[in-house]
Amino acid sequence: MMMPAALYIHVPFCLKKCYYCDFISYPFDAGDAGAYLDALFREMRRYGAVLSDAEKRISSLYVGGGTPTCLPAAGLCAILENAAAHFNLLPDCEITVEANPGTVDPGGLRELKKAGFNRLSLGVQSFQDRLLRVLGRVHDVREAVHAARQARAAGFTNLNLDFIFGVPGQTLDDWMETLTGAVELFPEHIALYGLQLEAGTPLEKSVAGGSIKACSEDLELSMYLTAIDFLAAHGYLHYEISNFARPGRQSVHNLGYWLNHTYLGLGPAAHSYLRERRFHNYTSLKSYLDKVNRGETPVEAGEHIPVGREMSETMFLGLRLLQGVDLGRFYRRFGRRAEAVYREEINRLEKNGLVKVEAGWLRLTKKGLPVANTVFREFV
Amino acid sequence: MKWDKNRIRNFCIIAHIDHGKSTLADRFLEYTGALSRREMSEQVLDRMDLERERGITIKMQAVRLNYRARDGQDYQLNLIDTPGHVDFSYEVSRSLAACEGALLVVDAVQGIEAQTLANVYLALEHNLEIIPVINKIDLPSAEPETVKKELEDVIGLDASGAVLTSAKEGTGIEEILERIVTMVPPPGGQAEVPLRALIFDSHYDPYKGAIAYIRVVDGSVSGGMQIKMLAAGKQFEVNEVGVFRPALTSVGELRTGEVGFIAASIKNVKDCRVGDTVTGFRNPASEPLPGYRRATPMVYCGLYPVETAGYEDLKEALAKLKLNDASLIDEPETSEALGFGFRCGFLGLLHMEIIQERLEREYGLSLITTAPNVVYHVMTTAGEIMEIENPSAMPPAGKIEYIEEPYVKATFMVPKEYVGPVMELCQDRRGVFTHMEYMSVKRVMLNYDMPLSEIIYDFFDQLKSRTKGYASLDYELAGYRQAKLVKLDVMIAGEVLDALSVIIHLDKAYHRGRQLVEKLRGLIPRHMFEIPIQAAVGNKIIARETVRAVRKDVLAKCYGGDVTRKRKLLEKQKEGKKRMKQVGNVEIPQEAFMAVLNVSEK
Numbered sequence: 001m002m003m004p005a006a007l008y009i010h011v012p013f014c015l016k017k018c019y020y021c022d023f024i025s026y027p028f029d030a031g032d033a034g035a036y037l038d039a040l041f042r043e044m045r046r047y048g049a050v051l052s053d054a055e056k057r058i059s060s061l062y063v064g065g066g067t068p069t070c071l072p073a074a075g076l077c078a079i080l081e082n083a084a085a086h087f088n089l090l091p092d093c094e095i096t097v098e099a100n101p102g103t104v105d106p107g108g109l110r111e112l113k114k115a116g117f118n119r120l121s122l123g124v125q126s127f128q129d130r131l132l133r134v135l136g137r138v139h140d141v142r143e144a145v146h147a148a149r150q151a152r153a154a155g156f157t158n159l160n161l162d163f164i165f166g167v168p169g170q171t172l173d174d175w176m177e178t179l180t181g182a183v184e185l186f187p188e189h190i191a192l193y194g195l196q197l198e199a200g201t202p203l204e205k206s207v208a209g210g211s212i213k214a215c216s217e218d219l220e221l222s223m224y225l226t227a228i229d230f231l232a233a234h235g236y237l238h239y240e241i242s243n244f245a246r247p248g249r250q251s252v253h254n255l256g257y258w259l260n261h262t263y264l265g266l267g268p269a270a271h272s273y274l275r276e277r278r279f280h281n282y283t284s285l286k287s288y289l290d291k292v293n294r295g296e297t298p299v300e301a302g303e304h305i306p307v308g309r310e311m312s313e314t315m316f317l318g319l320r321l322l323q324g325v326d327l328g329r330f331y332r333r334f335g336r337r338a339e340a341v342y343r344e345e346i347n348r349l350e351k352n353g354l355v356k357v358e359a360g361w362l363r364l365t366k367k368g369l370p371v372a373n374t375v376f377r378e379f380v
Numbered sequence: 381m382k383w384d385k386n387r388i389r390n391f392c393i394i395a396h397i398d399h400g401k402s403t404l405a406d407r408f409l410e411y412t413g414a415l416s417r418r419e420m421s422e423q424v425l426d427r428m429d430l431e432r433e434r435g436i437t438i439k440m441q442a443v444r445l446n447y448r449a450r451d452g453q454d455y456q457l458n459l460i461d462t463p464g465h466v467d468f469s470y471e472v473s474r475s476l477a478a479c480e481g482a483l484l485v486v487d488a489v490q491g492i493e494a495q496t497l498a499n500v501y502l503a504l505e506h507n508l509e510i511i512p513v514i515n516k517i518d519l520p521s522a523e524p525e526t527v528k529k530e531l532e533d534v535i536g537l538d539a540s541g542a543v544l545t546s547a548k549e550g551t552g553i554e555e556i557l558e559r560i561v562t563m564v565p566p567p568g569g570q571a572e573v574p575l576r577a578l579i580f581d582s583h584y585d586p587y588k589g590a591i592a593y594i595r596v597v598d599g600s601v602s603g604g605m606q607i608k609m610l611a612a613g614k615q616f617e618v619n620e621v622g623v624f625r626p627a628l629t630s631v632g633e634l635r636t637g638e639v640g641f642i643a644a645s646i647k648n649v650k651d652c653r654v655g656d657t658v659t660g661f662r663n664p665a666s667e668p669l670p671g672y673r674r675a676t677p678m679v680y681c682g683l684y685p686v687e688t689a690g691y692e693d694l695k696e697a698l699a700k701l702k703l704n705d706a707s708l709i710d711e712p713e714t715s716e717a718l719g720f721g722f723r724c725g726f727l728g729l730l731h732m733e734i735i736q737e738r739l740e741r742e743y744g745l746s747l748i749t750t751a752p753n754v755v756y757h758v759m760t761t762a763g764e765i766m767e768i769e770n771p772s773a774m775p776p777a778g779k780i781e782y783i784e785e786p787y788v789k790a791t792f793m794v795p796k797e798y799v800g801p802v803m804e805l806c807q808d809r810r811g812v813f814t815h816m817e818y819m820s821v822k823r824v825m826l827n828y829d830m831p832l833s834e835i836i837y838d839f840f841d842q843l844k845s846r847t848k849g850y851a852s853l854d855y856e857l858a859g860y861r862q863a864k865l866v867k868l869d870v871m872i873a874g875e876v877l878d879a880l881s882v883i884i885h886l887d888k889a890y891h892r893g894r895q896l897v898e899k900l901r902g903l904i905p906r907h908m909f910e911i912p913i914q915a916a917v918g919n920k921i922i923a924r925e926t927v928r929a930v931r932k933d934v935l936a937k938c939y940g941g942d943v944t945r946k947r948k949l950l951e952k953q954k955e956g957k958k959r960m961k962q963v964g965n966v967e968i969p970q971e972a973f974m975a976v977l978n979v980s981e982k
Contacts, residue, residue, distance in 0.1 A: 008941060194934060221932040241934060257941050271941045278944050303944065313943060316950065352908060371908065373933040373950065377957070380950040 004059035004090055005274070006256040009040065009079060010267035011068040012285055015103060019136030019206075020164075022198035024269040024283045028070040032285065036267070037075055039292040041082045043266050046297075048086030055262075055274070056087045060094040060253035063117075069099040073108035077115035084116070094252040096121055096160075101147035102139035109154035119251075120151045121160040121191075127181040128174050131167045134212070136202065141181075148185045158249060160189035165227065166220035167195050168203075168212045175223045176230070183234045188249040192227055192242055194220055221370055241320050241372055258321050260314040268298075276310075277302050307334065311341060315362075316376035319355070324363025338362065345378040385571070388637045389564045390458045390595065392475055394500055395485035396493035396852065400515040404485060404547040404556075405443070405459060411553045412445040412457070414625055442581070442593055442639055443626040449561045457560060458639035460580060460595075462499070467728030469856070470675050471581070473502055474655050477671055478580045478595035478639065481509040481564030483556065484537075488514045488522035488544075491530050491823060493852035494793045500535055511559045512542035518549050526820060534819045567597075567637030574665040575599035575607070577634075577642075577658040582649050584703035588620065590646035591628070594658055595639050597669060602633040606661035607644060610668040612651045615661050616644035649706045675707040677725025678786070678857070679732055679836050680769045682713060682750035682879060683739070684721030686959065686970060690745060691720045697743035698722060701735060708735060713770065717879045717963045718748055718973070723770055726752075729836050748961070750879045751976040754833045757784040757860050771881040774867045777918050783865045783883075785831050788855035789814075792826040794847055799824050801846040809834035810863075810885060829858060833883070838977075868893055870900070871914040873966050880976055886917075893923040896976060901925040903972040911966055 013033060014025040026032065048056070061083055068076060076097060083089065096119040097112060109120075124144040126132050132140060139147075151159055161182055165175055182190055197204040197214065206212040228238050236244035240258060243251065256263055265272045268288035271280040279302025282288040291298040305313070311334055318325035330338045339346060339357070346362065349355040354368035354375050368375050395401035408414075445457040460475045476482065482503045486492055503510060512531055514524045524544055531539035543559060545552030569576075581593040594601075601607065605618045622630040623640040634640045646652050655672040659665045685694050698710050709725035726732040732752060739745045756768040759781040768774055790811070794802050796818075803813070806828045815827035835855065843851050868889050870880040884892055893915030900913045904927050911927040960967040 194932075217932050224932070224934075257943070263941055265941060271943070273941065273943065280942070280944075309947075313947065316947075317943065354908075371930055371933040373953070374908065374930070377950050377954045380947055380954055 004057040005055060006060045006062065006253050006261065006263040007058045007083060007087060008253075008263055008265040008270055008272075009061070009063045009083070010265060010270040010281075011063060011065040011071060012036070012268045013065065013070040014067045015070060015100075015138050016136070019134070019203040020195060020198065020201055022201050023066075024285075025066040026285055028067075033071055033075065035289055036285065037071075037078060039289050039298075040079065040267055042292050043298060044082050044086040047264065047266070051264075053088070055264075058083075058087045058089050058093060060256060061089060061096070062094075062253040063097045064121075065098055067100045067103055068097050069103040069108070073111040076112055076117070080115050080117065094119055094158075096251075096253060098123070099147070099151075100137075100139065101144040104147050104150060106150045106153060109150055109156070113155045118156075119158040119160065120156045121162065121189075122147055122151065123162045124148070124182070125162060125164045126167065126170075126174075127178040128170070131170055131174065134167055134169055134203070135164065145181075145185070148187070158189070159185075159187045160191060160251070161185065161187045162191045162193065164193050164195050165223040166215040168207065168214055170215060170219075170223075172219065172222055172226065175226065179227055179230050183231070183236075188246050189251060190231060190236060190244045192224070192244070194224065194242075224370065239322055241322075241369065255321075258317050260310070260317050273305075276305050278305055279303070310334075311336070311338070312379050315342065315379040319362070319364055319372065319375060319379075322363065322369075324355075324361040327357070327360050327362055342379060349375055349378060383635045383638070385569075385635075385637045386566045387453060388456045388458070388567055389481065389560050390460065390479045390567055390637070390639055391481040391483060391560055391564055392460045392462050392479045392503075393483045393485055394462065394496060394503060395483075395515075396487065396490075396496045399485050399487040399490070399493075399496070400547045401461075401485055404483075404513075404515065404545070404553075405461065407547050407550055407553045408445055408457075408459060408557070409443065409626065410550075411557065412447050414443065414445055441626065442624045444623045444639065445557075447557050447561070450558060451561075455561050456638070457557070458595075460639065467678075467726075467731045469498070469502075470673065470727075471654055472499055473506075473671065474578065474580045476503050476506045476508060477669075478578050479506075479508055480567060481511060481560060483511050483513050483560075484531075485513045485515050486527050486531065488516045488524050488527055489519055491527050492534060492793065492819070494791045494825075494854035495852060497534065497793070497825075498791065498854040498856070509564050510537060511556070511563055512537055512539050513552075513556060514542050514544050515547055517544045518546040518551070526822075530820050530823070534825070569596070569598045569636045571599065571636040573598045574663045575601050575605075575658065575660045576665045576669055577601060578669050579609075579652055579654055579656045579658060581654060582652045582704075582706070584649055585643070588643040588645070590649045590652050590703070591641050591643050592646070592652040592658065593639075593641050594634070596634050596636055598636060598665065599660070600633055600635040601642060601658070601660075607642070607658050608661045608664060609651060609653075610657040610659055610664075611672050612653060612656055614646075614651045616646055616651075618642050618644045649703055653706050675727060677707070677709050677755075678728055678832065679726045679752045679754060680723055681726075681732060681752040682715060682718070682721055682723050682770070683710075683736070684715065684718040684748045684750075684879070686746040686748055686961070688719050693743065694722065694739070694745055694747070697739050697745060698724070700743075701738060705735075707731070715750075715772070715879050716875075717877045717968075718750075718961060721748075725769070729840070748879070748970055748973045749977070750973065751882050752836050753883060754786050754831075754836065756865070756883060759783075768883075771867055771883050772878040774881075774883060777866070782862050784860040784862050785833055785865060787829055787858045787861050788832050788835065789858045790828045790830050790835070790853060790855040792828070792843075792851055792853050793819065794824055794826065794851040795822055796824050798847040798851055799826065802826060802843070802851055805839075805842055805846055806830060809839065830855070831861075831863065831885075832857070866917045868896075869916045870896060871912075871916060872900070872904070872968065873911050873964055875964050876916075877963060877968075879973055882976060889917050890922050893917070897923045897925040899975045900972055901927055903975060904966065904968060905960075906930040907966060909965070 012025050013028040095117050097117045098121045100123045127141050129140045207214045231244045239250050262274050268285050269283040279299050281298045282300040288298045393401045441461045443459050447455045462472045462475045514527050528539040531537045543552050543555050576598040577594040577596045579592045582590050584590050608615045620643040621634050622628050657668040702708050707727050710722040713723040758766040760779050761781050811828035811830040817825045819825050864886040866886050868882050868884050869876045897913045897915050910929045913925045914921050915923040960969045
């Protein structure tokens with residue numbers, strides 16, 4: 001039986017690139033945006049024609065970026081209309097759009113809601129203006145809070161807020177203030193990311209050059225552990241390494257990734273996992289447009305995922321979830337027991353207290369959580 | 381050409397590295413028509429890639445040149461090449477013993493160097509006729525007159541008639557060949573007595589077995605003859621005799637005074653050791669040729685495969701190298717930290733480096749090398765004398781009466797402005813000053829007695845950097861002396877890592893221990909737990925550092941589902957871990973084992 005798939009749409013535009021970001025995005029340009037939407041719709045049509053009915057059953061649609069809300073609300077609504085035309089969006093389909101404060105307004109948000117978007121993910125990042133400047137964000141705290149309230153006013157009842165910790169110059173007090181500010185907005189979902197200094201980004205260069213001092217590992221860890229306790233106390237379920245949700249409000253779309261289900265990505269640089277292959281589209285907007293406009297596939301590269309690798313990915317993706325890997329489900333999927341395939345690895349990790357097997361689930365322990373990579377490495 | 385002992389000249393070239401020996405040899409080959417320019421790859425005599433890269437001769441070669449002299453006669457000139465490094469001084473002495481004359485080649489810019497001097501003295505001891513040649517006179521900074529004066533003042537040679545040459549440009553080549561004919565005496569020896577031939581080198585041929593390079597001193601040798609190696613005590617039947625043109629070329633017979641090779645299905649190079657005497661089996665000579673001794677290793681180190689599975693490959697590669705190198709010694713040994721490997725003995729530091737490089741390059745092995753050490757003599761409280769080749773075999777301090785270490789007499793030649801830095805370095809290395817002499821107004825010769833252990837540890841690099849490469853060094857063993865030596869251990873997570881133990885002078889132990897733990901702290905990756913790194917002498921901890929535990933190791937979310945990128949990152953990290961040695965609970969990278977080799981001095 002085929003699980004319903006997830007559909008991801010990448011919008012490769014931003015007003016301005018943040019200092020820590022190393023993903024594909026271009027400064028917003030109305031002409032490029034028009035060309036992008038045309039190509040995207042063409043790509044949808046193409047998949048609509050080649051995928052089976054089962055493959056077109058979509059349980060979550062996620063419009064991410066970049067900053068999707070760079071596009072006029074009408075553009076985003078057109079994306080949703082086209083997706084609905086070429087795919088089978090199931091009745092309870094989670095339909096998320098990412099947005100950044102400073103690129104939304106009440107009218108636009110109402111339009112999105114009306115068109116069918118039922119979840120909004122807002123990049124708030126911090127409740128300190130000085131840290132937002134370090135990160136190179138285009139908005140300030142006041143705008144972020146406004147955006148969240150406007151989303152509520154527009155009728156969004158499933159709201160995610162993104163935050164970043166481990167920012168250079170950030171103190172534990174700053175972080176507490178941010179978390180307090182976050183829960184006061186009553187979002188259904190909160191995502192917390194430890195800042196990664198990706199090579200070549202302006203922020204990484206500043207740190208490497210010594211003009212900005214990186215956050216210490218110990219402080220970053222304190223922030224992480226503090227947040228887990230704080231959000232638990234405020235009724236948020238810590239269900240994935242970086243993600244917290246009110247009961248029943250876990251992200252359907254992201255759960256798909258962690259459970260190693262299939263997904264189709266559209267737009268430049270979008271990644272897909274379909275028919276035992278992982279592949280991704282051309283990352284450059286120009287190449288993507290050229291390919292699609294010539295009627296060719298915009299896939300740049302891909303690889304076959306043999307069963308062994310699929311098992312490995314199922315393990316290290318699944319372990320990101322606090323509930324862990326459902327060993328019974330693993331057996332039903334592969335016909336082999338994870339406890340046997342990874343006997344040595346699991347024994348070693350259990351001995352070190354990093355994982356435990358309990359009632360048919362393999363999960364990270366509290367000790368294993370902050371060093372999850374060490375655990376994941378055992379399974380690759 | 382008919383054999384006529386009076387028309388044979390056997391000679392070698394004594395020169396410092398870079399003073400142009402190989403280029404000169406190439407010119408001889410060209411001039412006498414042994415090889416055309418087209419046939420010659422650059423510098424034919426330096427055969428191994430390593431030698432070419434380092435510009436030095438490690439393995440000797442020989443060549444026969446046919447030369448028609450100005451007197452209208454044809455001469456057979458045998459050039460026996462000599463290795464240009466102190467590690468191989470015994471081999472040098474044997475090739476000198478095979479000659480009657482030597483070209484002393486000195487660079488017109490740089491003058492005499494320490495090793496040259498050592499080899500000239502050796503040549504004089506063997507009563508060789510010495511023909512001074514001043515090379516590189518084409519260089520604008522050439523100072524042939526200063527060099528001549530050095531030759532006269534330092535060696536006491538009459539340098540007035542030195543040949544001025546530029547091997548690079550080919551000037552003076554004929555003049556040198558003429559001098560060889562007129563000045564080098566023809567070989568002595570008697571044709572009508574039992575065979576005596578000196579082995580001055582050998583190499584292993586997979587089809588013919590070990591091939592002995594010989595100089596026939598008395599009598600003659602031909603195919604089918606039964607021969608005997610006097611020192612090895614082994615008997616063989618000669619399959620082939622031949623000469624070097626420079627390719628090995630069969631001839632019917634080698635007669636008194638001639639240089640060539642014999643192949644006799646000798647399975648092991650150890651049966652045709654340099655310095656041994658070849659004689660007839662049925663009609664043997666009563667006395668061997670003088671001067672044979674077995675080469676003794678001066679420096680030892682442990683060689684271990686990075687992955688345990690590489691042991692058999694290492695064993696096989698060492699066996700193959702030994703086919704060609706009778707001076708390489710290996711004994712299986714086991715290290716708690718590194719598993720199964722070999723303790724190997726070498727003639728010196730260069731010899732060691734060459735073997736390591738060949739194992740890695742030619743045999744594709746990935747090795748961990750322990751710090752080199754000398755052979756210590758330990759007098760135990762029980763009155764026993766132990767020879768210690770491995771620090772981990774050192775008895776506990778309480779059982780040691782005293783320890784002796786090998787000393788060398790070291791000779792430095794250095795421009796006078798660097799005398800200070802050289803003296804400072806020698807002082808740092810426990811050197812005892814013995815003598816200083818001006819060789820010319822610009823250059824000084826310095827003599828020190830020094831522990832050999834100080835020379836094998838980062839000494840050449842230091843000398844080079846402190847003198848901008850202008851100093852040269854030669855040394856010879858000068859017996860054993862008592863010293864306050866201790867064993868310095870390194871403990872990682874409380875366990876002694878035997879592969880990192882070194883024997884060191886007490887006064888230096890603290891400093892080295894501190895450097896070592898600091899360096900290791902930077903090299904040992906963080907683990908899930910804290911790792912103390914300690915340096916200890918006996919039970920006393922003299923330095924400590926800590927590798928902090930990893931507290932946080934989490935990947936950010938995979939944006940847009942890029943699982944491949946994340947998996948590759950995890951794989952890369954895992955691959956890095958695989959190359960490490962697991963010691964107890966701690967994973968230790970290869971570089972950590974190398975740390976003892978190059979802890980910086982400063």
